[in-house]
Amino acid sequence: MTDGPVPPARMPPVPPYGNRRRRPRRPGLVSNPIAAIAWVLAAAALLAAAIGPAVVPHDPLSPIAGLRLAPPSWAHPMGGDHLGRDLLSRTLAGARVSVGMAIAVVLVSAAVGVAIGLIAGACGGWVDDAVMRLTDTFFAFPEMIAALTVAGLLGGGGGHMLLALGVVGWMRYARLVRGITLSVREREHVQLARLNGVGWVGIVRRHLLPASIAAVIVMMTAHLSRSILAISGLGFLGFGVQPPNPEWGTILLEGRSYILTAWHYAILPGLPIVLSALAFNLVGDSLRDRYARTAP
Amino acid sequence: MLEVEGLTVAPPAGHDPPILNDVSLALAPGQVVGLVGESGSGKSTLARCLLRLEAPLCIHAGRILLNGRDLVGLSRGEMRRLRGRQIAMVQQDPAAALDPIFTLGSQLREFADTHARDLVDAPSERANGRNGQGLEGRIDALLAGVGIDRPGRRHRQFPHQWSRGMLQRTLLAMAAWPAPPLLILDEPTASLDPPIADRLLLDLQQTVTERRLAVLLITHDLAVAAQVCQSIAVLYRGRIVESGAARTILSNPSHDYTRALVASADW
Known part of the structure; x- marks a missing residue:
């Protein structure tokens, strides 16, 4: 190497880029029978919440003569309660509260938690420290006891229950989104966006939030099943929707006294709680397998 | 055009020796200046300083x-408006430079929207005859200009479905699209196969000629520097130890480090 720049090597012309192989198919959403059953049950729960009160066979609030504590029959598949009301109708109508309220709790918690997580992760520094210590503080309270305290201080009722469960529900989202944000914001494509003059708002909107969405949705389904349990739990302890309005946990509370004389009253209304919680959990698993396993 | 004078960069508390020590550099339009040096010599730090993204380091002087x-006195907002429009940069790894969860079409459109007022179609793209069909047509022309066939179909693909060579050539074309006076390339060929790297350098030479950009080409590969650079600056432990015309430096290196570099280069 003595005299000046080396001329570019003579290379054969590179052909224009051709078609590349298609992406391999990812495993289907409903890849096993258990997941399929879970999706059906979850869809049924959502459907019941959406149209349940409209399709009840009987009025869930008015007693029917002779139905007091009656066991299941063809006309009344879930039997009657202690006032002679049709339990199937009460359970269907209760889905609006139990499932609908759980969805509201999840949406509120996710919105608050994602916003807080994005702020903490995107700002970093002392903002991150302050916000995450606040999150740790909220985490320190046992979820159910904190919800009971808030609901107990404010009294029962739907809005108060939503507030109580929202207060204890947002922290997991904040932690999750902050973690994803911290790793994604150091990636080169985000750095390149900064090099191109994109501000923090644009980076959060275009890169950090979309990168978190898959994981957040999976967490929302798992949270949905926990919220159904929590709402039923609050109802069972008397802090939920007040009688005579039907709600799954409240129905169980009423049936508890008759467990030795009318088994169906304490058992059958508990099934939708168990099944829907299980179903949303499994749906979350199948979503995670499909989308979040390789999520950034 | 670009003049760096006595730039000294170190952590806020100071560091001896500084990461960049009294670095001076000048670039003129239409000129490709090679910044050569080993890993850790401060090449990429210098590039980040030019974009004022030097945090967590501080510019102590210069x-x-x-x-x-x-640029040292500019506010954050003023600096942000310069990035991409006045100073653009292409990074080493094209696969990491794009968001993996969006299609290339959407990312190209976003880039074009961000810089809509500044975009300048190169003669080679206008020659494709697809200009004047709005942003989509201009994006297609840009892709066609770097040898990507059927751009319409390509829009729906994700970064992992493209080869690195395609991505890097596209990124270079994107960076040059708003015709920034200064273009910084940080090891643009390091992750490419030799024939593809060669083609990228041909793209670069064409772009520089067409648009009269000043290009700072960071590389540790003397062959790359020899191929496209008019002048070369050698960075060693944060100091420019030698700079001048490429031919002179490569044929007659004066500093010990440069001599070792030239001797060890794999032509």
């Missing part, structure tokens, strides 16, 4: 003059 304007 000036960065872009068309007579000192």
Whole structure:
């Protein structure tokens, strides 16, 4: 190497880029029978919440003569309660509260938690420290006891229950989104966006939030099943929707006294709680397998 | 055009020796200057300083003059408006430079929207005859200009479905699209196969000629520097130990480090 720049090597012309192989198919959403059953049950729960009160066979609030504590029959598949009301109708109508309220709790918690997580992760520094210590503080309270305290201080009722469960529900989202944000914001494509003059708002909107969405949705389904349990739990302890309005946990509370004389009253209304919680959990698993396993 | 004068960069508390020590550099339009040095010599730090993304380091002394304007004194907002429009950069790994969860079409459109007022179609793209069909047509022309066939179909694909060579050539074309006076390339060929790297350098030479950009080409590969650079600056432990015409430096290196570099280069 003595005299000046080396001329570019003579290379054969590179052909224009051709078609590349298609992406391999990812495993289907409903890849096993258990997941399929879970999706059906979850869809049924959502459907019941959406149209349940409209399709009840009987009025869930008015007693029917002779139905007091009656066991299941063809006309009344879930039997009657202690006032002679049709339990199937009460359970269907209760889905609006139990499932609908759980969805509201999840949406509120996710919105608050994602916003807080994005702020903490995107700002970093002392903002991150302050916000995450606040999150740790909220985490320190046992979820159910904190919800009971808030609901107990404010009294029962739907809005108060939503507030109580929202207060204890947002922290997991904040932690999750902050973690994803911290790793994604150091990636080169985000750095390149900064090099191109994109501000923090644009980076959060275009890169950090979309990168978190898959994981957040999976967490929302798992949270949905926990919220159904929590709402039923609050109802069972008397802090939920007040009688005579039907709600799954409240129905169980009423049936508890008759467990030795009318088994169906304490058992059958508990099934939708168990099944829907299980179903949303499994749906979350199948979503995670499909989308979040390789999520950034 | 770009003049760096006595730039000294170190952590806020100071560091001895500084990461960049009294670095001076000048670039003129249409000129490709090679910044050569080993890993850790401060090449990428210098590039980040030019974009004022030096945090967590601090600029302790020196000036960065872009068309007579000192970038060191600019506010964050003013600096943000310069990035991409006045100073653009292409990074080493094209696969990491794009968001993996969006299609290339959407990312190209976003880039074009961000810089819509500044985009300048190159003669080679206008020659494709698809200009004047709005942004989509211009994006297609840009892709066609770097040898990507059937751009319409390509829009729906994700970064992992493209080869690195395609991505890097596209990124270079994107960076040059708003015709920034200064273009910084940080090891643009390091992750490419030799024939593809060669083609990228041909793209670069064409772009520089067409648009009269000043290009700072960071590389540790002397062969790359020899191929496209008019002048070369050698960075060693944060100091420019030698700079001048490429031919002179490569044929007659004066500093010990440069001599070792030239001797060890794999032509």
